[in-house]
Amino acid sequence: MPRVAALPLAAVALGAVMAVAPGEAAAYDVLATPCPDELLTCESAALRYERTNALPIEFDFDTGWVPANSPLQVHLWAAVYANTQVRLQGSLDTAWPQVFDLTTPGKPGGGNFSYHYGLDVGAQGAIHISVFGQDYSWVGDIPYVPQIDFQVQADQEFDGWGWDPGVSMSSSTDAVRLAQVSIGDIVGGSIPGIDGGFELDVALEVGANYQTDRIVVKDVDGVPVAGGDVTEEGGMTSTAYPGGPSIELNVHPEGSVAYDGTIHLIPAFYVELLGQSWSIPIADIPIGFPITNDPWIFKPKRVHVPLPDLVVEEVAIDFGSVEVGQKNLEPFPLFNAGEAKIVATVLTDDPTNFEVFDPTVEIEPGITVDSAIRFVPKKNGEFTAKVLIGSNDPDAPVQVVALHGVAFGGAEENAGGMGEPKPSEEAGCDCSAAGQTSGGGSAGGLMAIAGVALLATRRRRPR
Secondary structure (H helix, E strand, O other): OEEEOOOOHHHHHHHHHHOOOOOOOOOOOEEOEEEOOEEEEEEEEEEEEEEEEOOOOOOEEEEEEEOOOOOEEEEEEEEEEEEEEEEEEEEEEEEOOOOEEEEOOEOOOOEEEEEEEEEEEEEEEEEEEEEOOEEEEEEEEOOOOOOOOEEEEEEEEEOOOOOOOOEEEEEEOOOEEEEEEEHHHHHHHHOOOOEEEEEEEEEEEEEEEEEEEEEEEEEOOOOEOOOOOEOOOOOEEEEOOOOOOEEEEEEEEEEEEEEEEEEEEEEEEEEEEOOEEEEOOOOOEEEEOOOEEEEEEOOOEEEEEEOOOEEEOOOEEEEEEEEOOOOEEEEEEEEEOOOOOEEEEEEEOOOOOEEEOOOEEEEOOOEEEEEEEEEOOOOOEEEEEEEEEEEOOOOOOEEEEEEEEEEEOOOHHHOOOOOOOOOOOOOOOOOOOOOOOOOOHHHHHHHHHHHHHHHHHOOOOOO
16 A cells, blocks of 8 residues: 655655745746656657747848949849748657667647748939930939838748758749839929839749757756757657656757848839930849848757656565465565656565565655565575566666575475465555465566566667
């Protein structure tokens, strides 16, 4: 039967960790829970990251006066502003028993990459023409609505973290008429009889790529874990176990966003004066973005990983002298000093003379459960054996308790146990009995030992 232990220092420390006052924020960001497919030897922490860059792209251009040496010229400039967002979702899975294997599976459909761009454009015009020996010149701003809400947007979901080659998307707009101004409004009375106008169309092509380069895992002191960064899909790292009821790790992805694209400025500037006409012979002025590559570093999340921590205080049990055909039952406590549930298997390497009272024990955090061993000698002599306690404790998956007992009063001809008095139950253990057959005890014990050895040596495969 489970009982609350007379708490040692380890349990007091555990209580301090687990007892968070109402309204008090936990020191960590994410609490790991048992992995769905490996409940006893794996903890999974759901991770979600989001970062938005709302600053302008450092991109400004100026065409200067074009075309060069033309009687009609335009001077165009623009600045592009960007709002880019990346969202990532996945998990940090911590597996044991021998070392902590750390994997970072991405959540299907959990990633999102989006951007929203706007464009500001300015324009000037210049006229230098000659008609019948008369020179006409004008330079000035071409009036139009200055802050044009010209937008291009894209949004894409993806699986995983967006490892190399990353997630790419692009979008473009149709040509949009930004300005249409009569030449009379521009020049006014400077050139009598002049006619014509200025038009400005613009189109935008934008491409962007997000790529996660690595997932950084560090301990709470900021030291990278022994296995280094995770750098690829399905990658794995590892960390040592310092002992105790839990571990905490700081985790964050690091990547980059690359932008490229083209702005198409399509001016039309034409003039008619005294039967003559002029126009700019340029249909499209494509201006490419300089390629930029911005580092994209997410804020770390602190992951708290609860662990089982089995404390076996007994290192040896001495049953003293027991008459052949009788039995002596000795309890021994198993304390869970951790923060996760313990499932333990208890068996002996001599099940003929030492019987396990509770072969399987489940222990909740902060609880002590009494297990027990019975010494049931079948013949005279001194007997020694071991109790093997295999559990999901990552630090000590197998613990050993030494057994000793002396048997007396048995007839040598009945050393095999034939004709023994029927053993009587003895009190003294507040346990729940578990069946164990004498005929199959040895084979069952060997199979259980193999199971404990497997639990102790198994390593979780990378996903």
